[in-house]
Amino acid sequence: MTLHKAIKVVVITEIIISEQVCHTIESCGATGYTVVAAGGKGDRNVRTISDRASVVEEFRNIKIECIVKTHDTAQLILESVAEKWFRNYSGIAYLEEVEILRSDKF
Amino acid sequence: MTLHKAIKVVVITEIIISEQVCHTIESCGATGYTVVAAGGKGDRNVRTISDRASVVEEFRNIKIECIVKTHDTAQLILESVAEKWFRNYSGIAYLEEVEILRSDKF
C-alpha cells in the first residue's frame, strides 16, 4: 500500500478549556482528535499528573492531537487555537509531518 | 555522537484489544513499545479520559508508540494492524520520522 503525507497538529493547554478547544479544532475542519492527560512546566506554572488529592483539581493540562490532510488546515487550526485561547490560558501548539495509510479517513 | 534516522509507528485504538495489538506489533519485529491512556473522537464515538465512574469502562482508547529502525518494518506494522484490527474496532495509525542515539537499541 502507498502511504500519504499528512500533518499532525498538537495542542497542549489547560484541561479546563479542553472541550472548547476541541470545538475550535473541529470547526476548522478536523474529522477527529485524540486527547491525553498531561502535566508540565512552562512560563506560568507547574502542572502535575500525579493522583495526589488536590483541592483545585481542574488546573491540569491536556494534550490534543489531530491529524489533518493538508498543511493549510493544520496551520488554520494552529492559528485559530492560539488566537482564541492562548492570550488568557496557558498552552503551546505545533505541527508535525506524518504518513498515513488511507487518506479518505481524515 | 551521531544520530540515526528511525521511524515511529503510532496506533490509536480501543483499549479492549490493546494486548492483542501489541502482540501484532511485536510479531512484526518491534523490540519494544510505549503505551499511553487516551480518549478521543473519530467516526464512531467519543471516548473519555476522565476518572468519572462509567459502568462500561473498557471502551476507552490507548495510544501505542513503537520505534523501529527501518521504514519497511514500520510499514509492515501499519498494514498488519490495520488489516487485522481496524475492520471491526475503531482506530487510526500513522508513521513519523525520528532521530535516535544508538541504533542497536531498536
Place this chain on the structure above:
Amino acid sequence: MTLHKAIKVVVITEIIISEQVCHTIESCGATGYTVVAAGGKGDRNVRTISDRASVVEEFRNIKIECIVKTHDTAQLILESVAEKWFRNYSGIAYLEEVEILRSDKF
C-alpha cells in the same frame, strides 16, 4: 503567520527518576516540558498503565516531551539524559522535527 522549525526531544523513562530527568533537561536550556504517564515494554520489563492496585507502584514509565529551538540544544539534552540516567535506569530518547508559531516562546 509564518511557521518556524523547532525540535522536540522525547524521553521515556522510569517515573521514579522523573523529577531528576526534568531537571537535567532544564539545565540544558529547555524553557518548558510536558509529561504524560506511560507504560511500555522494552529490554528490561513490562510496565503497566492500569489502575490496578500494585504494591510496588513506582515502577511505571513517564514520557517527557520538550520543544527547543535548535538541533544543538536538542542533541545536548539527548546526550545528557542518556549519559546520566540510562546506564542504571531503563529508558529511550529521540528527536522529532516540528513547526511552531512563535519562536520567542521556546
Place this chain on the structure above:
Amino acid sequence: MDFLLDFLGRLVGQLQSPTLGFLLGGMLIAALGSKLQIPQAIYQFIVFMLLMKIGIKGGMEIRDANLLEMALPALASVILGVGIVLGGSFLFSLIPSVRREDGIATAGLFGAVSASTLAAAMVLLEEESIGFEAWVPALYPFMDIPALILAIVLANKHLKQQEGSGTTVSSWSIVKDSLRSSAVSAMLLGIALGLFTNPERVYDSFYDPLFRGFLSVLMLIMGMEAWSRIHELKRVAQWYAVYAFVGPILHGLAAFGLGYIAHVLVGFSPGGVVLLAVIAASNSDISGPPTLRGAIPTANPSAYIGASTSVGTPVALAICIPLFIALAKAVFDL
C-alpha cells in the same frame, strides 16, 4: 383490580425507598447537567464490596444448607438464560432494520445478569422482611454464563454462514472468561471464603454494615450512566428501546412462573422466587459488554449498551423489583 390498585400503591411506596430514590436522583441530576462525579476507583470498589458481601453471606449459609434444594432453581436459571437469548434473537431476526449480530448481542446481554440489580433486590426484600435461601444469589452464574456463551456461539455461526468470516470460538474458553470476569470471580471468592474460613467478624464489622450505603452510591452511578448513555440509543433503531423496556418484565414474569413451580415442588421460598425473577429481568452491566465486544466484534456496541444501560437497567430496578415484590405478596399471601 384490587391487585392492580395494591400494586400501584406499592409502586409509589417503592419509589419512596431510598434505593430507587438514588437511581432516579442520579438520572435527574445527569439530565440537569450536574458535574457531580463519583470516581471510577470508588465504583469498582463498591461493586467488589457488594459481590463479596453477597458471596461471603452465601458461603456461610451454604455450609449447613441442603444443596439438593438448589438443583431445581439452578436448572430453572439455565433454562431462563438460554430461553431469553433464543427468544430475543428470534424476535430481533424478524425486524429487517436490525442487523443479525446486533440483535443476538443484545439478547445475550439481557439473558446475562447484573450484580447491582441483584443487590438492590436483596435490600428491598430485607426492607419488606421477605426471607430467601442464602444460596439464591449464587444462581447468578447459572443464568449468566449460558446466556453469554449461547449469544457468542449464535453470532459466530451466523457470521460463518453469511460471509465465512466468523472465527471458531470454543465454548470452554467463553466459560473460562466468564468465570474470570471480575464480577463472577469476586462472588465465587466470597463464597469460598464464607465456606472455608470463619469470616463472621469481618463480615459483621465491614461487609454487611456498609452494604446498604454502598448500594445507594451505586444506584446513583447507575442513574447517571443511564441518562448519559441515552444518546447512544438514539443512534440505533427504536426497536432496541422497545425490547429493553418490555423484555425485563416478560423475562421476570417467566422466571416468576418457573420459581413458583419450584415453590410448589421443592418449597422454594417466596423471596427466592422474587430474586430469581429479578435475576432474569436484569441485564449484565459489568462483564457482559466487554465480553461481547471482544467476542462479537462486528456487533455495534451502541445498540446493546444503549439498550441495556439506559432502558433495561432502570426498568429492572424501578419497575420489575417493586412489581415482583407486589406479585409475591399477592400470590404467596404475605
Place this chain on the structure above:
Amino acid sequence: MDFLLDFLGRLVGQLQSPTLGFLLGGMLIAALGSKLQIPQAIYQFIVFMLLMKIGIKGGMEIRDANLLEMALPALASVILGVGIVLGGSFLFSLIPSVRREDGIATAGLFGAVSASTLAAAMVLLEEESIGFEAWVPALYPFMDIPALILAIVLANKHLKQQEGSGTTVSSWSIVKDSLRSSAVSAMLLGIALGLFTNPERVYDSFYDPLFRGFLSVLMLIMGMEAWSRIHELKRVAQWYAVYAFVGPILHGLAAFGLGYIAHVLVGFSPGGVVLLAVIAASNSDISGPPTLRGAIPTANPSAYIGASTSVGTPVALAICIPLFIALAKAVFDL
C-alpha cells in the same frame, strides 16, 4: 478581659480537637516534606459523602420545619455574599499593585462558601452540644451563588470598560453553572432525597457514622494543600495574604451580627448563628476556582488560589470556628 481569657482557653482546647489537629498535622507533614498522599478519587468521594450527609439530614428535617423561619437567615446570606464581594473588590481597588480583575476574583472566592469548612463547624458544634436548625447548612447556596455571579459580572464590566475585551456573560448561565457544580448539586440531591424518600436506614448506617472519620481525612488533605500552595502566594503581592487573614474574621463577625439580629427577631438558634458566621468566613475551595478560571480568564489564578487555600481556609478552620463558638457561648450564655 474575662471573655478574652475564656476565648484563649477555648482556642487552645479547640486545637486539641482532632478536627483541627488533622488540619495542623497535614500542614506539618507537608512542611516536613512527607510523601504521604491521599488519592484524588478518595478526596472526591469524601466530599461527596459529606455533602450528601449534610443534604440528606437537612432534607429529612426540613419536612416538618417551618420554612418561614428560614427567610430572614437566607436574606442575610444573600446580603453577606454580595457585601463581601463588593467590600473586597473596593478594598483591592485601592491598592495600585493589585490588578483590578485579580482583586475582584479573590473577593468573589471569599464571598463564596466552602463545604468542608461548613462540615468541620458542624462536627465541632456537635462536640460542644450546641444545637442548630437542620436547614442552616442549606443557606450555603444563598451566599455562594450571588457572590460568584457578582464577581463575574463586576470583572466583565471592568474588562469591557478598560479594553473593550470583556465578553457578555449572562447571569442566568452563571446561576446554572453554580447549581450544576459538584458541590451544590450533591447537596441539593441530598436534600431532595431527604425530603422525598425515607433514607433513615441508609443515613443511620452509612452517611452519618462515617461523617466524622471522613472529615478527619479531609482536614488532613486541606492541611497538606494549604502548605503546598503557599509558593503560589509568594508570587503575588503580599496584600492577598493580609486580606486572606483578616477577611474571614471580619466576614464572620459581620455574619454573626446579622445572625444575632435574626436570633432576636425570629429566634434563630445560637448554633445557627455560629454556622452562618462560619459560612461567611469560609471561601470556596471546590467549585469556586474553576468557575472563576473559566469566567474571568484574565485574572491570575495564583492570586486567588494561593490566598484562599493557603491562608483563608486555615484561618476559617483554625481561628474562626473556635472564635465564633466562644463568642456564641459568651453572647448567648451557653
Place this chain on the structure above:
Amino acid sequence: MDFLLDFLGRLVGQLQSPTLGFLLGGMLIAALGSKLQIPQAIYQFIVFMLLMKIGIKGGMEIRDANLLEMALPALASVILGVGIVLGGSFLFSLIPSVRREDGIATAGLFGAVSASTLAAAMVLLEEESIGFEAWVPALYPFMDIPALILAIVLANKHLKQQEGSGTTVSSWSIVKDSLRSSAVSAMLLGIALGLFTNPERVYDSFYDPLFRGFLSVLMLIMGMEAWSRIHELKRVAQWYAVYAFVGPILHGLAAFGLGYIAHVLVGFSPGGVVLLAVIAASNSDISGPPTLRGAIPTANPSAYIGASTSVGTPVALAICIPLFIALAKAVFDL
C-alpha cells in the same frame, strides 16, 4: 512432639482465619487468571487507614505509658535490623551467581518492615486475645530505618571499591527519606495525633471499626500481587527464593529470642514478643522498593521485589504469624 502437633493444629486453625484466607484467596484467583482488580487509589487509602489506626492507638496509649520499658525492645529492633542486613549480605556474598549489590539490596528489604504484615499480626493476636503494649507497633521505624540505611551504605561502599562509580550518600539524607516515606510518616502522624489531640471519638467511630475489613481487602491485594510477580522471581537465581523462604522464619525466631530476654528483664509482654518477631520476619513492601531503586540503582529490582513480594511476604503472613503465636502459647503458657 506435642508442641509440633499443637503447632500443626494451630497452623490449620489459622488458615481458617479470614485474614490468611483472604491472602490465599488472592493468590488463588490470580493463579486462575481472574480479572478482578482493586483500584490503586483504594489500596493507597487502605494502607493510610491502617497506619493511622495503629499510630493513633499507639499515641493515645503512650500518653500514660512508661516509656522506659520501650528502651530495651527498641534497642533489640535496631540490632535486628542491622543484624539481618549484615547476615543476609554476607550469605549472598558467598554465592558467586549473585551480584553483590543485588544481595545487599535484598537483605536490606528483609531487614526493613512491612506495615501490612504488622497489621495482620495485630488482628490475629486480638482474635487469640493475646495482649501487647500499645507502643509495640511504634518499634517499626527502629528496625526499618537502620536496615535501609545500612543496605544503602554497604552497596555504595562496594560500588566505590569495585568500579569507583558509587556516589556518596549521606546517611542523614536516607534517614530523612525514610521518615518522609508515606508509611512511616503516616504512622508518626497518627502517633502525634493520638498524643496531642483527643481523637477518641473519631478513632472509635472510624479508624478502629474499619480496621479489620480494610485489612481483609489488603490481604487480598497482597495475595494477588504475590502471584503476579512470581515471574520476576523466575528471571533471577533460585537462591533468592530460598533466602526469601527461610529468612523470615530465622529472623523472626531471632527476634523472638531477643523479645524473650526483654520479657525476662523488663516484663515485655508475650504479645509484644510475637509482634517483635513478626516485625523482624516481615519485609518492606511499600516504601522499601522505591527507596532502594533510587539509592542503589545498579541493583536489579526483579531480584529483590520478586523475592519479597512473591515469597517473603506470604511466608511472613501465612507461616510466621501462626508459628510465633503457637510458640508464644507454648513458651508463655497462655
